[in-house]
Amino acid sequence: MKIAQEYADAINDQITLEYTASLVYRQLAVDMEAIDLSGIAKWFLAQAEEEVEHAQKFTQYLLDRDAHPVLKTIELSGSTVDNALDAFKASLAHEEKVSESIRNLYRVADKVGDIDSRPLLHWFLDEQVEEESTVSEIIGRIELLAGDGSGLLEIDKQLGSREEGED
Ligand code: FEO
Numbered sequence: 074m075k076i077a078q079e080y081a082d083a084i085n086d087q088i089t090l091e092y093t094a095s096l097v098y099r100q101l102a103v104d105m106e107a108i109d110l111s112g113i114a115k116w117f118l119a120q121a122e123e124e125v126e127h128a129q130k131f132t133q134y135l136l137d138r139d140a141h142p143v144l145k146t147i148e149l150s151g152s153t154v155d156n157a158l159d160a161f162k163a164s165l166a167h168e169e170k171v172s173e174s175i176r177n178l179y180r181v182a183d184k185v186g187d188i189d190s191r192p193l194l195h196w197f198l199d200e201q202v203e204e205e206s207t208v209s210e211i212i213g214r215i216e217l218l219a220g221d222g223s224g225l226l227e228i229d230k231q232l233g234s235r236e237e238g239e240d
Contacts, residue, residue, distance in 0.1 A: 076135070112231070116235050138190075164208050179194050
């Protein structure tokens with residue numbers, strides 16, 4: 074079934090948003106390196122790579138459906154953070170934006186009667202639940218520390234042990 078142009082356009086916007094997310098995470102990695110939290114920086118870099126994979130998954134999907142993916146302008150806020158809690162709060166805010174965007178894709182798919190793409194969207198909906206949950210848990214753990222530096226270094230060490238491709 075040929076993909077509706079309106080839906081292909083929405084997926085193109087999603088591809089741009091996933092690449093934007095990758096750059097948001099790269100900036101957060103730099104922000105964490107700047108305050109010597111290299112484990113957390115490594116975690117954000119792994120996340121940045123995962124966002125590129127998400128963009129590629131949507132890109133390949135459009136190609137498979139005989140549509141032509143088009144990258145659009147990536148807009149970044151230019152803001153930085155100076156502590157781990159704010160970094161993960163920024164991460165959660167961005168993930169919530171991405172989740173809503175995926176839900177919107179689902180709405181467009183329904184509107185144009187595109188049943189074929191449901192497995193793809195279900196994969197992304199599951200992924201977003203997992204990503205928001207992971208980041209929320211990290212925020213909760215950092216908040217529990219209430220400024221305890223040695224506890225933060227322990228979290229930095231744990232997050233720095235994330236392997237490539239691991240959530
Ligand atoms: Fe691709 Fe973290 O959303």
